[in-house]
Amino acid sequence: MFVNQSPLKSRLLAAGVHFGISVAIAALAAWLVFEIWYPYPYREISGGRELFFIVVTVDVILGPLLTLAVFDVKKSVKTLRLDLAVIGCFQLAALLYGLWTVMVVRPVHLAYEMDRFRVIHAIEIPEDELKQAPPEFQRLPLTGPTLLSLRDFKDAKERSDATLTALGGVPLGARPGLWQSYAQAQSQVLAHARPLAELKTRFPDRLAEIDGALKSASRGSDALAFTGYIPMIGRKDFWTALVDTRTAEVIAFVPIDSF
Structure with a gap:
């Protein structure tokens, strides 16, 4: 395929093939x-989109550019294979490192924290405290965040210690010793959920987003009467979680800062 091409065309063709393979691998990633x-x-x-595109853009562009630089039909087949193998290994190592970086900062829990939801990321959780969590939460999930809540403080000392730790950069929701099942906080969730009608009144210019979130959750005509909202803290933005005011089920999310 490359033999009868000019040196420049053969390089461009090789880089194009490499680019196509890189894009296919990036799609799987x-x-x-x-x-x-x-x-x-x-x-x-949680910023997953930005992190991923930084990693993949560098990887997808770098590999084909290196192929463009080193590919030469005048080289022996053995030398070309070695050059391309080195480039492929380098590119794969860069992709795996990038994916590992994205994985270690992934969201692992959505925690109900007093009167709000907070997205908890793997990197925020002190590893030495994981054994303090209930057995079902001692392994961080790899398939998206699980829902949990925080128990009440046992005494004033625990409250003070947790507050100091939070001031030091570890949010309450990232303390495994405080975790409990979401069902155990159902009454608190329902007590703090504010009516959806209030959210619509506060943000009349965001009605389409709110209604779109309800529609995506397949809520019927009674959605307004049985849906509440609770503020939500992410890594980079404040959002709002919509909950069923009968069951405390989290049904949808909207990109609105409702604090």
Whole structure:
């Protein structure tokens, strides 16, 4: 395929083939990141989109550029194979390192924290405290965040210690010793959920987004009467979680700062 081409055309053709392969691999990586580690809305709330595109853009562009630089039909087949193998290994190593970086900062829990939801990321959780969590939460999930809540403080000392730790950069929701099942906080969630009608009144210019979120959750005509909202803290933005005021089920998310 490359033999009868001019040196420049053969280089461009080789780089094009390499680019196509790189894009195909990047598509598989995108499925892993956006469907498994950062499902909607966490790809936006937790910055997964930006992290992934930085990693993949560098990788997809770098490999073909290196092929463009080194490919030469005048080289022996053995030398060309060695050159391309080195480039491929370098590119694969860069991609794996990038994906590892995206994985270690992935969202692992959506925690109900007093009167709000907070997205908890793997990198925020002190590893030495994981054994303090209930057994079902001692392994961080790889398939998207799980829902949990925080128990009440046992005493004033625990409250003070947790507050000091939070001031030091570790949010309450990232303390495994405080975790409990989401069902155990149902009454608190329902007590703090504010009516959806209030959210619509506060943000009349965002009605389409709110209604779109309800529609995506397949809520019927009674959605307004039985839906509440609770503020939500992400890595980079404040969002709002919509909850069923009968069951405390989290049904949808909207990109609105409702604090």
